[in-house]
Amino acid sequence: MLEATDVRVEFGGRGGRRARAVDGVNLTVAPGEIVALVGESGCGKTTLARTLLGLERPTSGQVSYDGTPLSYTGRRLRAFRRQVQLVLQDPMGSLNPRQTVYEAVAEGPRIHGLPDEEKVVADALSRAGLRPPERFFLRYPHELSGGQRQRVVIAGALALSPKVLIADEPVASLDASVRGEILSLLLRLRDDLGLAALVVTHDLGLAWNIADRVAVMYLGRIVESGPTEDVLTNPQHPYTQALLSVLPESPERIVLTGEPPDPTRIPTGCRFHPRCQLFAATQDAEACRTTPLPTLTATADPQVACHLAPVPTTA
């Protein structure tokens, strides 16, 4: 339904060097599917999410929705934005402190000129779990708890009856005990409304909790993707293996040294090789240093971009 095809996004950097924030990504989100896009900060996951929302224009490649390439002119883009809604990380930052809950949720429907505003707002609030909705109409963000505020943000997205939610770290700023409730809400919206979601996160537990599929991103590329069970319990890419190994429950840790290199200087060959534990342990791995890997396709089957991993099942 929502699809990125060979998307690249570059930014001009200091000294004329271009940062390749997203460097060739294929990704789809099917109706009713929850996809987790996982990676560390700086890997390009937020830029990719913004590109999928039409907030950022790809330098090359394209985003399409329902088979139609995204148009970046006024009216068509506006129609698209109704279908694909953003849920931001920090509800205190994304809500106007001087706006009531009603005004916050009604803003989208007003911009899009939806009839029956009050009913739309009430429905959205109750779907987001704020019941009875009328009780919340006149409240201000500071009168609500963190979990309730995040529900208001979600209600604002739901008010336009979208088909896809793009949620950037939807529970990162919430308390542990509240987190589960918000994640359950996303699952319930999928079950009740068939709402698809792309959840951008660095939290593998969150992916395990709600995602059907996981895509792991490193330095602008997806390096491994597939059904959640495959990727998280039987990871093939050394980077995914390392990420999972530092979770507390993991028996053996692979702590990578250093930090992701910056996207203005992407290493040649496999972009992960300077930090790769497999590369370091292999004597004869010239390919990792010199041969670039093909970009992964948008398939739902397990796939991995690594010279040293076993051949992907979908080859």
Place this chain on the structure above:
Amino acid sequence: MSLLELDEVSVTYRIAAGDVPAVRGVSLSLEAGEAVGLAGESGSGKSSVAMALLRLLPRSARVDGRILLDGEDVLAMKWGRLRAVRWSEASIVFQGAQHGLNPVQRIGDQIAEPLLVHNLATPSEASMRVRELLEQVGLPTWRARSYPHELSGGQRQRVMIAMALACSPRLIIADEPTTALDLMVQAQVLTLIRKLIAEHDISLLMISHDLSVLADVCDRLAIMYAGRLVEAGPASADFRHPYSQALAAAFPTVGDPASRLAPRGLAGDPPDPQQLPGGCAFHPRCPVAIDDCSTAPVDLRDVGPGRTAACLLVGRSLARGN
């Protein structure tokens, strides 16, 4: 004698709308060389406890009870003594490393500052010590000449740890030391903290909302809810209090079929400290509460080897019944 002993410590903030009891009678001790984790959600009072330990709270806060650091009452210390104790006996690593460092001072000078202020070193000794500290936290020594903005978040957190170690304290208080960091960088910092406390025989009080992070580093865990300890015990064993169990379940184990497509949390929100529920403050959100929970006072009591919990139901056969 314990290195650190909290005896019925309470913290009350006075605001225009009245008194806010943020911490309500917390008793906790920490032996030399021990690592204790203090967990809780925002508003549970865990950071107020940390700040109270070195009297870093604002004037609007009143601290009651006793805080003994190596037998000496922190709350009764004179200013000069308190200044000497900070950094050299106990130091704090704050969360959000970007705000804890001075943006216009080289990091070497910032690490050296407590040494010079406390007259623990001459300038040349201090710069040697800075190099030694940078090596200990895994940063190249030339970084001493860098400014904070030239470092990544993980590197800044390492600098904060180097500062905390500068005066060789016996206790380090770490308040959410890895919260804003990426998974891999968090793992690097936790590995570093584990290594340093083992090598230098330092005691650690680590505060976090993330139980899995605490369990990774600490020997004992204490859980706070609404200003009180609800449970304390060895990190290696399972929790008994329903709140601790819910908090632990909120961070799922990847690969555990029980949590697959089944996020778990608690309904409702933590209570307003000015309108605490009667009886056990957790009862309105508790999945196993019985009628008595809303009226009967609950205190910590022994419920297992080295474990205390404040719950009427723990260890009784009527748990889960009604």
